[in-house]
Amino acid sequence: SQKIEQNSEALNIQEGKTATLTCNYTNYSPAYLQWYRQDPGRGPVFLLLIRENEKEKRKERLKVTFDTTLKQSLFHITASQPADSATYLCALDLSLPSGSARQLTFGSGTQLTVLP
Amino acid sequence: IAGITQAPTSQILAAGRRMTLRCTQDMRHNAMYWYRQDLGLGLRLIHYSNTAGTTGKGEVPDGYSVSRANTDDFPLTLASAVPSQTSVYFCASSDSTAGGTDTQYFGPGTRLTVL
Numbered sequence: 001s002q003k004i005e006q007n008s009e010a011l012n013i014q015e016g017k018t019a020t021l022t023c024n025y026t027n028y029s030p031a032y033l034q035w036y037r038q039d040p041g042r043g044p045v046f047l048l049l050i051r052e053n054e055k056e057k058r059k060e061r062l063k064v065t066f067d068t069t070l071k072q073s074l075f076h077i078t079a080s081q082p083a084d085s086a087t088y089l090c091a092l093d094l095s096l097p098s099g100s101a102r103q104l105t106f107g108s109g110t111q112l113t114v115l116p
Numbered sequence: 117i118a119g120i121t122q123a124p125t126s127q128i129l130a131a132g133r134r135m136t137l138r139c140t141q142d143m144r145h146n147a148m149y150w151y152r153q154d155l156g157l158g159l160r161l162i163h164y165s166n167t168a169g170t171t172g173k174g175e176v177p178d179g180y181s182v183s184r185a186n187t188d189d190f191p192l193t194l195a196s197a198v199p200s201q202t203s204v205y206f207c208a209s210s211d212s213t214a215g216g217t218d219t220q221y222f223g224p225g226t227r228l229t230v231l
Contacts, residue, residue, distance in 0.1 A: 043120075043206050043224055045222070104220060105175075
């Protein structure tokens with residue numbers, strides 16, 4: 001069955017270091033992959049999208065890579081700050097169990113804490 | 117611009133009661149979605165609507181119903197609430213004509229407790 005896995009439930013990192021989060025998927029070839037940020041008590045907020053034919057995408061201190069051979073996306077935050085502390089979700093379009101449509105499906109997220 | 121609003125913010129409900137969670141967007145997005153988020157399980161799609169007048173079942177549709185009478189509103193109804201429906205519910209919308217990338221915009225969520 002199709003599956004999305006994010007590498008760990010929680011990641012602690014020292015301020016100023018680069019945080020790297022992993023998203024793996026199985027039994028599927030998505031057309032694109034997205035990353036979202038979710039703060040406690042709030043809805044997820046879109047950060048970046050990377051398409052299957054793109055290797056890397058950048059936005060300010062954020063960088064996303066997409067390796068369709070490894071079936072993996074890496075999400076990097078360089079020069080991390082305490083304000084980057086949040087849960088980060090990856091999402092890709094997967095077929096629903098009914099097989100009727102593709103819909104955006106989310107991983108369970110990685111909670112990042114940047115320590116001052 | 118409000119984006120997506122949800123009501124109520126939170127609710128405690130007795131089992132067996134009927135409840136409707138409201139969702140309204142002002143972005144004129146064609147697609148709307150309802151998710152539930154539970155600890156350790158992430159966001160799971162309940163129902164979706166690709167356009168006004170149509171709806172579809174997501175990953176966990178049982179016990180829930182939706183309607184999409186117009187572009188802006190997408191209410192979620194629990195006909196007879198059960199404790200396993202205790203969760204945080206998020207509504208989202210997307211402009212699925214925008215290159216097919218389906219980037220979603222989320223509301224603030226409704227925290228529902230069924231006793």
